[in-house]
Amino acid sequence: MQKCLDGVVSIKYYTVPMNTDFGRYVRSKREALHEKRAEYSVRKVAGRLQIQPSYLSKVERGEVAPPSEDTIVRLARDLNEDPDVLLALAGKVSKDLRSVIMKRPKLFAELIRQLKDVPDHSILRVVREVRDGNW
Numbered sequence: 852m853q854k855c856l857d858g859v860v861s862i863k864y865y866t867v868p869m870n871t872d873f874g875r876y877v878r879s880k881r882e883a884l885h886e887k888r889a890e891y892s893v894r895k896v897a898g899r900l901q902i903q904p905s906y907l908s909k910v911e912r913g914e915v916a917p918p919s920e921d922t923i924v925r926l927a928r929d930l931n932e933d934p935d936v937l938l939a940l941a942g943k944v945s946k947d948l949r950s951v952i953m954k955r956p957k958l959f960a961e962l963i964r965q966l967k968d969v970p971d972h973s974i975l976r977v978v979r980e981v982r983d984g985n986w
Contacts, residue, residue, distance in 0.1 A: 873940040878911035880930045891930075900925050917941035 885891035893911075897904040900922060909915045917923060923941055927934040938945055944952075952959045966974055979985075 872913055873917045873937070873942075874911045874913040876940055877926065877930070877937070880932060881911070884930065896926075896929060899929055917943070920945060 881891050881893070881896055889895070893908050894904045897907040900907070902918070902922060906915070906918075910918060917940075918926070920938065920943055923937050923943065924934045924945075926932075927937040935945065935948075
């Protein structure tokens with residue numbers, strides 16, 4: 852995923868600063884949940900993800916690269932976060948989006964380049980029109 856001129860990428864209904872550290876973001880979300888519920892400790896989250904707690908801790912501290920797409924998607928679901936947002940923070944694009952883009956790479960590249968400076972509300976209007984078939 853490429854950085855836009857203003858340093859942000861809009862994904863679904865989120866605006867994500869590209870300089871946000873994946874691990875720091877994950878840690879802040881997990882710790883906020885942990886303050887309310889004990890099941891969001893590093894050990895318990897790692898257990899649900901079937902990864903080592905030490906690995907999750909290293910990811911959160913930025914000592915290792917973000918995990919695989921599958922692990923990020925499971926982590927997003929566990930933390931009640933949007934998987935596309937966490938994937939973007941990790942510098943990744945989901946397999947399903949890659950396959951859509953690969954079918955028409957030139958068209959999607961041009962579309963994305965044209966949308967880079969369009970305000971969010973305009974992009975949301977286009978998304979709604981496409982989703983509802985009103986275009």
